[in-house]
Amino acid sequence: MTPTGAVRTFGAEQIIVSKTDLQGRITYANDVFVEVSGYTEVELLGQPHSLIRHPDMPRAVFQALWDTVAAGREIFAYVDNLAADGAHYWVLAHVTPSFGPGGRITGYHSNRRCPEPAAIRAVSGLYAQLREAEQQHGTGRAAVEAGSALLRQVLADRGQTYDQFVWQVISEAQGAAA
Numbered sequence: 001m002t003p004t005g006a007v008r009t010f011g012a013e014q015i016i017v018s019k020t021d022l023q024g025r026i027t028y029a030n031d032v033f034v035e036v037s038g039y040t041e042v043e044l045l046g047q048p049h050s051l052i053r054h055p056d057m058p059r060a061v062f063q064a065l066w067d068t069v070a071a072g073r074e075i076f077a078y079v080d081n082l083a084a085d086g087a088h089y090w091v092l093a094h095v096t097p098s099f100g101p102g103g104r105i106t107g108y109h110s111n112r113r114c115p116e117p118a119a120i121r122a123v124s125g126l127y128a129q130l131r132e133a134e135q136q137h138g139t140g141r142a143a144v145e146a147g148s149a150l151l152r153q154v155l156a157d158r159g160q161t162y163d164q165f166v167w168q169v170i171s172e173a174q175g176a177a178a
């Protein structure tokens with residue numbers, strides 16, 4: 001799917017929900033996900049979650065997401081997604097592992113809300129920097145490593161973890177909207 005540049009948003013009261021198996025294949029999609037993504041439930045179920053990946057998203061963000069949830073922790077992340085008709089929609093995602101008997105990870109779960117415009121502006125600059133660093137290394141492992149190294153460096157300069165960075169963006173954007 002080629003991005004058209006059209007922007008989609010969704011209501012402050014709406015939450016996009018999906019669940020995946022351990023490989024990131026979609027096992028559950030709620031009605032809001034179906035509505036906003038433009039795919040039918042049948043088209044979503046069983047597909048890798050990268051179905052809605054936007055080509056502008058830096059790989060380093062997904063690397064951080066997977067490293068965190070596979071280690072059994074939760075993460076908040078800003079993600080730009082691509083709908084079936086080529087429109088794109090930003091989300092603030094809260095991704096968590098689901099645990100089974102014995103504390104084993106059985107799958108993953110994501111709840112997403114529509115971010116404040118100020119938050120999208122704040123994150124877009126960092127994402128553009130990461131993308132640029134990655135693009136100098138093609139699309140393979142070296143690209144992810146270059147993006148991840150730059151993300152670590154930017155966060156170290158700010159004296160923050162990715163989580164602390166996201167929470168600062170959330171609170172500043174809420175302040176801007178108030």
Ligand SMILES: Cc1cc2nc3c(=O)[nH]c(=O)nc-3n(C[C@H](O)[C@H](O)[C@H](O)COP(=O)(O)O)c2cc1C
Nearest residue numbers: 020024049050052053054062079081095108109110
């Ligand atoms: C619970 C869960 C939710 C995810 N949600 C998204 C999402 O909304 N958009 C997205 O592009 N990737 C999402 N991912 C990450 C994808 O699995 C994948 O890593 C990403 O799209 C990058 O794809 P690629 O490695 O094929 O480039 C999610 C992963 C999990 C475990």
